[in-house]
Amino acid sequence: MEIYRIACLVAKSNFMRWKKDGRILLTFLLMIVLMIRYFSGLSSFGIKYHTKITPFLLSVVFADCDITNGLLKILVCFGWVCLLCDVPVRDPFLTYIVLRSGRKGWWLGENIYICASAFGYTVFLSVIPALILLPSVSLHEFWGSTITQILKSDEYQVLYLGNLVLPRRVISIIYPYGAQILGFLAVWLQFWFLGMVMYSINFCCKSNTLGIAAAVFLILLDPVVVYCGASMTTKWMYRFSPVNWSSIENWTIVGQTQPVSMTYAYGMYAIMIGIGMFWTRWRCIKEDIRVDERL
Template sequence: MVNGKKMIRICAISTKRIFTNSRFYLAVLWVMVVFSFNIFGIRDFCVVTQARVAPWIFPLLTQESGDQMFLILGALLLFCDAPFLSPNSQWQILRAGRRGWFWGNILYILFTAFCYTLFLAVLPILICIPYVGWSEEWGKVLGTLAQTTAAARFHLKPFDYRILLYHSPQEAMLLTILSVWLNVVLIGMVNYTLNLWVRKGIGTAVSVILGLSPLLITRLLNMTLGYYLSPPLWMSLAYYKWGEYGIGVPVGYAYGVLIGLILFCIAVSWTGVKKKDLVFQEEV
C-alpha cells in the first residue's frame, strides 16, 4: 500500500528541484520564443485595429508541425534527467520504499506536465495584455484572422477556421490543454522508462524522434499515416475527425492511444524499479 503523504512529499521535493533548475526556465524561454512570432502578430493586429482579442488563443497556436515539435522539445528539457536517480533518492527510497518513491515520481511527472501546459495556455494572454478582452465567443480578432487574408499582412499563417467552426472556445481550450498535457506526460514517461531499462540518453533520443514525427511522417511518408502514428499532431484540434466532419483521427483514438501508452510505460517502469539495481547519479 502506497503511503500518500510520503508520495506527495517526494513529488514536492522533485517539484521544488525543477523550479530551481535552469532547465525549467530554459524550457519556458524556448516556448516563449516559439510562440512569440504568432502572439506578437496578433498583438500588432489589435494595435492597428484597436480591437481586443478574446483569451482563447492557445488552441490556434498548436496547429503547425514546427510548433508541435518545439513544444515537445521543451517538455524534453523538463524530463531529460528521468528516472530522477539523484543521490538524494537513496534516502527517499529508504523512507518511502521503492513503491512510494516510484509513485511520487509519477505524480511529479503528471504535476510538472500540467504546470508546463498551463503556462503554455496562459502565455499568449499575458503577452497580449492590455489588448485582451473577455468574451465567451471566439471574438472578431480571432475570427478575422481565421477567415480572411488579414493574417498575411501581419506575417501570420491563417488560423484553422475548422477549430472555430466545430468547437466553442471553452471546449477547444479544454481539449487542447488535455491533449498537450497527455503528450507532455508521455514524453516524461518515455524518458523514465527507456532511461531506466536501457541507459541514460535513450529516452532523449526517442523523445526527439517523437517531436520530429509530425514532420518526418507527414512529409516523408503519408499525411494520413501521420494522423495515426504521430501523437504531437493530436495537440491541434484541426487534426481530429468529429463525426462526419474534419480530417485525421477520431478524438477517442487519440486520447485512447496517449493514455494507453502512458499506462504501458508506467507498468514497464514499475517492473524495472522493482527488479533492477538502481544507479544514482548527480543531477543534470
C-alpha cells in the same frame, strides 16, 4: 494513504530541484520569448485596428503543419523535453531516497512528478498567450474579430502571422472555450505520455540519451506525418503518431475525413501511459540498490 504521502514528498523533492537548476528557468524564459515572438503580431493587429480576440488559444499553439522549421508546436514540445530530460531524477542521494521512501513510494512519486509537471506546463502554455494579447482580449466574442479579419486577408496573414499557424477548421466549427477544454486535456496527456517515454527508456538504460532521442523522434514525426498523410490513402499514418493527436484539427469532430477520433486520441494516450507506468513499476522492483559508502 501513507504511500501517497510519501510519493508526494518524493515528487515535491523533485520540484524543489527546479529552484537550483538553471536549465528549468532558461527553458521557461525561452518559451515566453517564443510566445511573444509568435503572438505579438496578433496583439499589434488588435491594438492598431481596435479588434478583439479570445484568450483561449491553446489550439492555436498546437496547430499542425507540414513545415517543421518554426512550427510553434514543435518548439514548445522541445521545451518539454528540456524540462524533463533528467527523469528519473538520479543523484548521489538516490539510494537513500529509495531506501527511505520504499521502491513503490519512489516509483509513484516519480510518476506524480511527471503528471504534475505536464499539467503545470500545459497551464503555462495556456496562460502566456492570453497575457500577451491582454490589451485586446475579450470573452464576449467567438474567436474574435482579430482572427476573422486576418484570415480574410492574405496581406494581413503575411504581415501579422509570420510562422504562426491558425487551425481554420477548428476556428470555423468549435467555440474557443470548447477547443480550450478539449485541447488542454489532449496536450496534458501528450506531455504526460512523452514524459513516460523518457522515464521508461531512461530507467532501463541508466542513461538519459536514448529516452531524449525517442521523445525527439516522436515530436519530429508530427510534421512528417502531416506532409505524408495529406491524401486519403495515407491518413492511417496519423494513428501511429501520438504527437499529432494533440492537434484538434486532426480529429473527426471537425470533419469526418479527419484521421483520428477524440475517443481514439484520449484512449490511446491513457493506454500508453498505463503501459509505461506498469513497465516502470516492474523495473522498479528489479532495480539494484547500492549504497555509496562515500556519502
